[in-house]
Amino acid sequence: MNASPRAIPGPLDVGRLRQDFPILDQQVNGAPLAYLDNAASTQRPLAVLDAMDHYYRHDHANVHRGVHTLSHRATDRYEHARELVRGFLNAASIREVIFTRGTTEAINLVAYTLGQRLKAGDEIVVSELEHHSNIVPWQMLCERTGAVLRVGPITDRGEIDVEAMLALITPATRLVGVAHVSNALGTVNPVAEIIAAARRHGALTLVDGAQAAAHVPVDVRALGCDFYALSGHKLHGPTGIGVLYGRESVLETLPPFQGGGDMIATVSFRGTTYNELPYRFEAGTPAIAEAIGLGAAIEYLGRVGLPAIAAHEEALVDHALARLRDLPGIRFLGNPRQRVGLVSFNIDGIHPHDVGTVLDQRGVAVRAGHHCAMPVMERFGVPGSVRASFALYNTRDEVDRLVEALQLAVRMFAP
Amino acid sequence: MSQGDRGGATTAEPVALDLYQQIVLEHSRRPQNFRRLDTPDRRAEGHNRLCGDKVTLYLRLAGGLLAEVTFEAAGCAICLASASLLTETAAGLSVGTAERLAAGVIGHFDDPAAHALPPALAALDGVRAYPSRIRCATLPWQTLRQALAGPADAIATTEPAE
Numbered sequence: 001m002n003a004s005p006r007a008i009p010g011p012l013d014v015g016r017l018r019q020d021f022p023i024l025d026q027q028v029n030g031a032p033l034a035y036l037d038n039a040a041s042t043q044r045p046l047a048v049l050d051a052m053d054h055y056y057r058h059d060h061a062n063v064h065r066g067v068h069t070l071s072h073r074a075t076d077r078y079e080h081a082r083e084l085v086r087g088f089l090n091a092a093s094i095r096e097v098i099f100t101r102g103t104t105e106a107i108n109l110v111a112y113t114l115g116q117r118l119k120a121g122d123e124i125v126v127s128e129l130e131h132h133s134n135i136v137p138w139q140m141l142c143e144r145t146g147a148v149l150r151v152g153p154i155t156d157r158g159e160i161d162v163e164a165m166l167a168l169i170t171p172a173t174r175l176v177g178v179a180h181v182s183n184a185l186g187t188v189n190p191v192a193e194i195i196a197a198a199r200r201h202g203a204l205t206l207v208d209g210a211q212a213a214a215h216v217p218v219d220v221r222a223l224g225c226d227f228y229a230l231s232g233h234k235l236h237g238p239t240g241i242g243v244l245y246g247r248e249s250v251l252e253t254l255p256p257f258q259g260g261g262d263m264i265a266t267v268s269f270r271g272t273t274y275n276e277l278p279y280r281f282e283a284g285t286p287a288i289a290e291a292i293g294l295g296a297a298i299e300y301l302g303r304v305g306l307p308a309i310a311a312h313e314e315a316l317v318d319h320a321l322a323r324l325r326d327l328p329g330i331r332f333l334g335n336p337r338q339r340v341g342l343v344s345f346n347i348d349g350i351h352p353h354d355v356g357t358v359l360d361q362r363g364v365a366v367r368a369g370h371h372c373a374m375p376v377m378e379r380f381g382v383p384g385s386v387r388a389s390f391a392l393y394n395t396r397d398e399v400d401r402l403v404e405a406l407q408l409a410v411r412m413f414a415p
Numbered sequence: 416m417s418q419g420d421r422g423g424a425t426t427a428e429p430v431a432l433d434l435y436q437q438i439v440l441e442h443s444r445r446p447q448n449f450r451r452l453d454t455p456d457r458r459a460e461g462h463n464r465l466c467g468d469k470v471t472l473y474l475r476l477a478g479g480l481l482a483e484v485t486f487e488a489a490g491c492a493i494c495l496a497s498a499s500l501l502t503e504t505a506a507g508l509s510v511g512t513a514e515r516l517a518a519g520v521i522g523h524f525d526d527p528a529a530h531a532l533p534p535a536l537a538a539l540d541g542v543r544a545y546p547s548r549i550r551c552a553t554l555p556w557q558t559l560r561q562a563l564a565g566p567a568d569a570i571a572t573t574e575p576a577e
């Protein structure tokens with residue numbers, strides 16, 4: 001059932017893989033599109049588009065409700081996607097796999113439900129390199145409950161200062177939240193070590209896996225985390241779907257999130273009883289086609305092979321770093337020793353948005369701005385940065401075109 | 416650095432010329448009137464929260480005219496050039512005329528047919544083709560409106576797209 005017939009880490013046949021992604025085959029401003037904004041959102045292979053299309057053409061009905069054939073089919077396909085996610089994350093049971101709208105909703109679900117048992121003086125610890133979606137829900141929770149948010153600092157390399165972060169974790173800590181991979185710097189964080197320390201103090205742990213899932217193999221049981229959040233659109237799946245993995249014994253203790261259909265067992269005006277896991281946390285008609293699309297994306301990643309993808313992206317980022325180093329005035333944000341295929345930088349005297357626009361004129365799509373990680377920008381004393389992020393379909397040639405377009409920007413804006 | 420130093424005017428480098436016209440590049444490299452006034456009659460700050468651009472405008476008024484217009488800014492080339500051009504075009508105007516000019520420049524990016532740009536600002540027209548950058552061009556003009564409306568110290572913020 002788990003589709004990874006050839007997960008041998010050999011070199012990817014990128015030319016062939018690119019044919020799976022019709023969106024890549026287009027001209028942008030007169031040049032072939034070089035899509036290097038994968039950390040913001042990846043593109044979808046035909047396997048995902050076809051799975052969703054097929055579902056809508058043949059199988060759509062509401063799930064968990066009808067006695068008719070289509071409803072059974074829709075339910076089977078939706079639940080099969082949940083099983084694929086379970087396998088992908090190596091969760092112990094599908095009871096631990098909750099579909100959400102994305103990482104943001106997954107983290108908010110935890111912050112909201114956990115919040116009901118927090119009190120003044122409790123503490124939550126996150127790192128300085130978190131995405132806003134792993135900061136703001138905790139700030140809101142602290143405002144509601146009087147709990148305190150503590151922030152583990154990062155170093156000039158753009159790595160979490162593990163010693164300093166662990167020193168913040170005490171018996172008052174209720175939850176430690178940390179990104180598996182930083183979206184602003186590309187750093188792969190030592191999450192297992194942080195989780196182990198948190199557990200020694202009896203704190204819950206949440207890993208924001210939005211940037212990790214398409215690039216590094218994830219095993220929630222090996223990590224030992226209580227929660228793991230991810231977004232479908234960052235791993236070649238659809239938008240509007242994501243996952244919250246939650247350890248069953250922890251989920252059992254949490255109150256419901258939203259109320260409505262599907263999350264109940266019985267409703268009466270005398271009182272309502274709630275459904276079992278994971279449905280208790282999935283109120284209302286879910287994003288069925290998107291879940292099926294996510295399942296197809298996971299199967300696709302399995303067929304291509306995450307180890308091979310990771311090796312390919314590492315080669316791309318090494319090539320990019322080697323070539324970018326010679327660019328006049330370049331300043332990298334961080335220099336993490338463990339990183340994914342992502343590079344974040346500024347060029348002296350040129351605003352990141354101007355760089356982004358010049359690159360766009362050459363068909364090269366990058367992100368320019370604060371990347372929803374304003375504390376990271378503040379840490380490095382810049383208003384924003386240029387970020388190029390690679391996926392399985394990117395090529396060395398595209399990296400070279402990035403560098404050439406940057407050389408052009410330097411010539412244009414040189415004082 | 417041998418080729419392309421005419422700002423991409425060769426056919427090999429037809430890049431973003433409509434946006435980064437020579438005038439825009441020159442004003443962004445060497446902004447005019449880039450200095451603070453220690454005792455301005457009006458001062459306003461403009462922020463673009465989306466990209467962190469920040470403009471501070473200083474006005475000295477005399478007899479109902481903008482006797483001196485200066486600015487400080489941290490921002491992209493478009494924002495810097497627009498602010499620099501603003502200080503040149505608004506200086507010497509009456510408060511009422513400057514207000515109409517600012518409203519017209521901002522209006523131009525919504526409805527160019529209804530609001531023509533004065534020739535001195537024609538270089539900004541290229542920004543229209545880059546919707547995500549229009550805010551960069553209009554921020555200084557919004558800040559000017561804020562300064563003209565008073566109080567002596569005002570803050571303008573351009574919000575992310577509604």
Ligand SMILES: Cc1ncc(COP(=O)(O)O)c(C=O)c1O
Binds near residue numbers: 040179183211372
């Ligand atoms: C590290 C990280 N966390 C969380 C998110 C939020 O993901 P989403 O917007 O899909 O909910 C992102 C997306 O940019 C991210 O990079």
